[in-house]
Amino acid sequence: MRFNKLDLNLLVALDALLAERNISRAGERVHLSQPAMSNALARLREYFGDELLAAQGRQMVLTPRALGLIEPVREVLMRIDSTITNPPVFDPAKATRTFVLLLSDFTTAVFVPAMLEALYKEARGIGIELRMLSDRPIEQLEQGDADLLIIPAQYVSPDHPSEALFEEQYLCVTWLGNSRIKEELTFNDYLECGHVVANYATGQQRAAFDSWFLDRFGIKRHVEVSAPTMAALPRMVVGTDRIATVHKRLAIQAEAILPIRLWEPPLEVPTLEQKLQWHRHRDxxxxxxxxxxxxLRVGKTI
Known part of the structure; x- marks a missing residue:
């Protein structure tokens, strides 16, 4: 099918090329061989009168014309997907669709089990693919690589709709054999202990908390261990005098299986608000x- 002399089938290939910036990976993305994708690129170059992808050393970079095509091409394809290819009526009991969710290990541990239970009862044919948050989650959402994004409220994009999913408080975690903290966790104890913190690919989790802590108290925590996970932090204080500030639900789960003690933080830690976000063209x-x-229904029950 053609529109203004453009073979519309080439839009899918173009979208993959713009996202991957590599002919082989783009072909894999849309299930085309490398020769077929090279042919598609040649036809696109002829239509637009532009190289679109240009060699720069060992890499391919997008030309200014190609950069300007990223958003409109993606929006066209997402509009087609949401308004034309998807049926107007959705029957969850008969559906076999798979949804892709971007989320943290914290959300995976405390929210996903309840959601999967609800899905099993209401829509057994629905599949879920969970992917960890990257350093560019909004970009992944806009490229169509995810259906839903679960992310702290401070990181949601104002360009796409979102709703509050659930809130979370924090607790401090220490080993039962901690030689410093026995009967009471004071603010001085909190400052003097070595801290175990989460430090994701983006550094946002650690940076957000430490930035708030520095702004609030004018001092830095003494971070001795950082890890790309929140769920494992309680285990990492065991056998040490270190302390971790952990989401409350995770801390309670860990207390059931680890020799740890939970404490109310000796400071007012802001509530974490997790939000559900999706692309505006999928509304x-x-x-x-x-x-x-x-x-959203499950979020109210956890």
Missing amino acids: ADPALTWMRELA
């Missing part, structure tokens, strides 16, 4: 609407 997708409503 009317009946399947995604149903999935959002299920997630």
Whole structure:
């Protein structure tokens, strides 16, 4: 099918090339061989009168014309997907669709089990693919690499709709054999202990808390261990005098299996608000609407 002399099938190839900036990976993304994708690129170059992808050393870079095509091409394809290819009525009991969710290990541990239980009861044919948050989650959402994003409120994009999913408090965690903290956790204890912290790919989790802590108290915590996980922090204080500031639900789960003690923080830690976000062009997708409503319903129960 052609529109203004452009073979519309080439839009899918173009979207993959713009996202991957590599012919082989783009071909894998849309299930085309490398020769077929090279041919598609040649036809696109002829249509646009532009190289689109240009060699720079061992890499391919997008030309200014190609950079300007990223958002409009993605939006066209997402509009087609949400308004034309998806059926107007969604029956969860009969559906076999798979949804991709971007989320943290914290959300995976405390929210996903309840969501999967609800899905099993209401829509056994629905599949879920969980992916860890990257350093560019909004970009992944805009490129169509994820259906839903679960992320702290301070990181949501104002360009796409979102709703509050659930809130979380924090607790401090120490080993039962901690030689410093026995009967009471004071603010001085908190400052003097070595800290175990989460430090994701983006550094946002650690940076957000430490930035707030520095702004609030004018001092830095003494970080001795950082790890790309929140769920494992309670285990990392065992056998040491270190301390971790952990999401409350994770801390309570860990207390059931580890020799640890939980403390109310000796300072007022801001509440964490987790939000559910989706692409603005998918707002009317009946399947995604149903999935959002299920997630929001589950979020009220955990």
